[in-house]
Amino acid sequence: xxxxxxxxxxxxxxxxxxxxxxxxxxxxxxxxxxxxxxxxxxxxxxxxxxxxxxxxxxxxxxxxxxxxxxxxxxxxxxxxxxxxxxxxxxxxxxxxxxxxxxxxxxxxxxxxxxxxxxxxxxxxxxxxxxxxxxxxxxxxxxxxxxxxxxxxxxxxxxxxxxxxxxxxxxxxxxxxxxxxxxxxxxxxxxxxxxxxxxxxxxxxxxxxxxxxxxxxxxxxxxxxxxxxxxxxxxxxxxxxxxxxxxxxxxxxxx
Amino acid sequence: xxxxxxxxxxxxxxxxxxxxxxxxxxxxxxxxxxxxxxxxxxxxxxxxxxxxxxxxxxxxxxxxxxxxxxxxxxxxxxxxxxxxxxxxxxxxxxxxxxxxxxxxxxxxxxxxxxxxxxxxxxxxxxxxxxxxxxxxxxxxxxxxxxxxxxxxxxxxxxxxxxxxxxxxxxxxxxxxxxxxxxxxxxxxxxxxxxxxxxxxxxxxxxxxxxxxxxxxxxxxxxxxxxxxxxxxxxxxxxxxxxxxxxxxxxxxxx
Numbered sequence: 001x002x003x004x005x006x007x008x009x010x011x012x013x014x015x016x017x018x019x020x021x022x023x024x025x026x027x028x029x030x031x032x033x034x035x036x037x038x039x040x041x042x043x044x045x046x047x048x049x050x051x052x053x054x055x056x057x058x059x060x061x062x063x064x065x066x067x068x069x070x071x072x073x074x075x076x077x078x079x080x081x082x083x084x085x086x087x088x089x090x091x092x093x094x095x096x097x098x099x100x101x102x103x104x105x106x107x108x109x110x111x112x113x114x115x116x117x118x119x120x121x122x123x124x125x126x127x128x129x130x131x132x133x134x135x136x137x138x139x140x141x142x143x144x145x146x147x148x149x150x151x152x153x154x155x156x157x158x159x160x161x162x163x164x165x166x167x168x169x170x171x172x173x174x175x176x177x178x179x180x181x182x183x184x185x186x187x188x189x190x191x192x193x194x195x196x197x198x199x200x201x202x203x204x205x206x207x208x209x210x211x212x213x214x215x216x217x218x219x220x221x222x223x224x225x226x227x228x229x230x231x232x233x234x235x236x237x238x239x240x241x242x243x244x245x246x247x248x249x250x251x252x253x254x
Numbered sequence: 255x256x257x258x259x260x261x262x263x264x265x266x267x268x269x270x271x272x273x274x275x276x277x278x279x280x281x282x283x284x285x286x287x288x289x290x291x292x293x294x295x296x297x298x299x300x301x302x303x304x305x306x307x308x309x310x311x312x313x314x315x316x317x318x319x320x321x322x323x324x325x326x327x328x329x330x331x332x333x334x335x336x337x338x339x340x341x342x343x344x345x346x347x348x349x350x351x352x353x354x355x356x357x358x359x360x361x362x363x364x365x366x367x368x369x370x371x372x373x374x375x376x377x378x379x380x381x382x383x384x385x386x387x388x389x390x391x392x393x394x395x396x397x398x399x400x401x402x403x404x405x406x407x408x409x410x411x412x413x414x415x416x417x418x419x420x421x422x423x424x425x426x427x428x429x430x431x432x433x434x435x436x437x438x439x440x441x442x443x444x445x446x447x448x449x450x451x452x453x454x455x456x457x458x459x460x461x462x463x464x465x466x467x468x469x470x471x472x473x474x475x476x477x478x479x480x481x482x483x484x485x486x487x488x489x490x491x492x493x494x495x496x497x498x499x500x501x502x503x504x505x506x507x508x
Contacts, residue, residue, distance in 0.1 A: 004263065004264045004266075004470065004478070005261065005262060005263045005264065005470070006261070006262040006466075006469060006470060007259065007260070007261055007262075008259060008260040008261075008262075008466075008485075009258065009259045010258045010259065012258075096506045098506065101506065103506065110421075111420075111421040162457070165419060165458075166365075166420055166500075166505065166506060167364075167365040167499070167500050167505060168428070168458060168461065168498050168499065168500060169438060169456060169458065169497070169498050169499070169500050169504075170437075170438045170456045170457050170458025170459070170461065170498065171455060171456070171457055171458065172426075172457070172458050172461050172462050172465065173462060173465075174422070183424075184423060184424045201425060202423060202424045202425070203416070203424050203425055203426070203468070204419075204422060204423065204424025204425065204426050205424070205469075207422065207424065207426050207465070208426055208427060208465040208466065208468055208469050209469065211426065211427075211461070211462040211465035211466060212260070212262075212462065212465060212466030212469060214457070214462055215260060215459075215462050215463065215466060215486065216258065216259070216260060224258070232469065243423070244422050244423050244424065245421070245422065245423070246420075246421050246422060246423050250423075251420065251421060252350045252352065252355065252357065252420060
């Protein structure tokens, strides 16, 4: 990376995204309307929520019958048993729980609160929850292919969510899906203590881009779900966001 | 935040920073040389390493006598006992260890590898290591005050380092010192499961800014140690980076 400046631009709000919508078409329209000329070296960061909506990842909790396990856990964390059932159905295991806190390993390996299940509608008339995309890396690749056809340029695509962290307060943007860029990049190797082997430090490139874009997406719930990042460079081959998940053997907390 | 675009610009490299250097003066010169007009709403992100260097936070490991505890731990993690002694002297407790891995709670509360002790010189002729600034929030405030005097504008200041995370691969930029901006901001409150109380989600604003700046600092070891971020807005009162550290009662991993 020899970059010395970066620009991030939020697309003006997309129309309200509904299940079955062609998100690539909506994004291409938004990009044209904003008079943005995308380059292959640009990164389009898209909020997870609009991808999930376009993919129709809703569950009506009124149709959910909680298991005994879900009921027990719901009592411990003081959450709706039907919601806990949905969370467990999206999870491999419960990592930590406490009143109001339910941290799980999502079926895709992400360690996150509530398996990413957005339950802001539970308790309202609709009572639907929204799950993460089924395969966010595949979603990113599909959107990228669609944009390439429509725009004649192949920007990298990141699908971003915000995760909490164990030892630091506040959530930060992270990449849950990616296409067209390396999600991890090597930093300059440092000689180890004995001055011989080179130790390579990897930077979570896609997570840093997601965090940067999150500054613009900010408080807007659906207002600014897409941000174009220009000025980055990379030479490594593209990898998926799944690569960002630590494997069990390198996870210090398993 | 009503921002729809952000710009990040790296200052051209500072001269090699030495103990006792007036970092505020060096930065002000760099900002002028780059013909940047800073505004109060700009954020100047500075790499921890140059702040530590200016503050002379070096330890010559040849002068260090490792304790029995440091020797025992050094054998377990396969590190130089003198280095482990320095790391322990900067730490409250060891959080996790394994061959090549030593994660501690730094005396300032940061859970991080090697207490942030940069040992890239150990094993070379110099054999010095570099500690984190003594009080990075105070360093940020001091640099900010100095820049205000010199430039007539009061940009916010963040001192950035890069930390690993337990469940995700790769390091990401984080704020270890801050002045002049809120380090945590509230996201739109979401109604909780029962539709009554508003749940407030906090975003680690300063960490996201540090991650964004890290994209530009990138691989440059000392080449691009300062980045100006323009286009952000905030209304909350300034807080410190210390605020980003979870208190023991909200830490799920203690």
